[in-house]
Amino acid sequence: MQIGSAAFRVAVTLALPALALLACHLLRPWLDPTYDPLFIAASAITAWLCGIPYAFACVLLSALALDYFFLAPYNSFELLDAGAQTKFFLFLGSNSIIILLIHYARSAREAQTASEMRYRSLAELIPFGGWVADSSGNMTRISASFLNTFNITMEECRGLGWTRLLDEADRKQVLADWKECVRSGYFWDYEYRLRNAAGEQFVVLSRGIPVPAVRGKHRTWVGIHLDITERERSTEQRVQQARDLERFNAELEQFAYVSAHDLQEPLRMIASYLQLLSRRYQGKLDAEADTFIQYAVEGAERLKSLLQDLLQLQQVGKANRVKVKAPLTDAAIAAENNLSVRIAATGARISIEELPTVEYDLDAFVKVFEHLFENALKYHREGMTPEIHVSAAAQNKQIWEVRVRDNGIGIPAEYQERIFQIFQRLHPRSEYPGTGIGLAICKKVVEVHGGHLSVQSTPGEGSVFYFTIPAIRGPGA
Ligand code: ADP
Secondary structure: OOOHHHHHHHHHHHHHHHHHHHHHHOOOHOOOOOOHHHHHHHHHHHHHHOHHHHHHHHHHHHHHHHHHOOOOOOOOOOOOOHHHHHHHHHHHHHHHHHHHHHHHHHHHHHHHHHHHHHHHHHHHHHOOOOEEEEEOOEEEEEEEEHHHOOOHHHHHHHOOOHHEEEHHHHHHHHHHHHHHHHHHHOOOOEEEEEEEEOOOOOEEEEEEEEEEOOOOOEEOOOOEEOOHHHHHHHHHHHHHHHHHHHHHHHHHHHHHHHHHHHHHHHHHHHHHHHHHHHHHHHHHOHHHHHHHHHHHHHHHHHHHHHHHHHHHHHHOOOOOOEEEEEEEEHHHHHHHHHHHHHHHOOOEEEEEEOEEEEEOHHHEEEEHHHHHHHHHHHHEEEEEEEEEEEEEEEOOOEEEEEEEEEEEOOOHHHHHHHHHHHOOOOOOOOOOOOOOHHHHHHHHHHOOOOOEEEEEEEEEEEEEEEEEEOOOOOOOO
């Protein structure tokens, strides 16, 4: 018969009153006339072991036995005198109350056990689980997952034994902080490094709260241990990567600057001597030599503009350059003035509408407009006078959109993204000279200002270059 089964309960319900009855008979000389306690004990045990319905059955059987054997008239279920009736009903009443109390006590204990099991299971789900410490901060319980990971027993961890797992360098400090936390009764929130027997290091986040003392019991501490080793590792990696990237960028910038800047001087010398050669010996050597000198001069010139553009790209893209609050019209007009000779030579017409006042790097935007205007002049349609129109419109309260429209050769849709990349050109140099850096410079300047550069174009009709720039916020707007 299995404990807890229906058969077991029925057996207990019948056996205990029978035993009580037997004991009452055997102990009659000593018990008379107080037989109730043995029957009450039988009902109480039945209530604890079998539950309330069985306990009531036991009370009933006990009451009948008491009435039949021990209440006058004996060997009869009749209750004739008031004393016997009072005793009978008192027994029924008190016994019922006792089994109800036992039932509630048992239910409360079961609920408590179930709740504790739920919390323990929950704690086991957390990597490294939970812990409990007494009011003095001595560890009294630690989850099995923690003990298994560190290959340590609860006995070894008890009290402050767990601190032996702490990294040597942290131990003193952690211990002092834990003692201070216990003394002050604040929350415990600490990250520390623990090592297992194999020397493997884990980073653990330990969090705990003091649980107030209840009815005569001391305050305790409950908490969790979280394994944050991976998180820490990836954070460290990210920080290291960011540092590497920063260093790499700085080196790259330095390299770009040194290459572009320091190469200019020897290049200038090469170009000057090549020009000297060309002037002095043009026609004096054979035709092939003239061509070679010509190529060398052109190459030096190309290298010069390449270096200048690279230097510009490196300079204008810096985020910490001085900004002014001024109309963008200033930059557009300055660019127009800088290109006045070429504009006049091509007979181009430039119209610039009133552009918004924003906060921007004036020199950088002069370059932006210069590159856009230069391209409009360069990539013009055969037999058409280049026309450039600059306008602006508010995209919303925070953003302006500036447009530079031309009537040039246009750009096929499939190349409209690519042209903003450095060195991306759509035409051979023999057809249109250039370095392929101009639009990359424009893009960088616009993006450093928090905007975006794009183009819409129809081949054979012209292009519109758009860039956005944040509006000035607040009273200065
Ligand atoms: P570059 O003009 O020196 O080649 P850019 O970066 O200024 O370099 O331009 C990249 C490419 O985009 C150009 O080679 C050209 O093919 C195309 N492009 C730029 N602006 C225009 C324009 N306004 N009209 C047509 N094509 C253009």
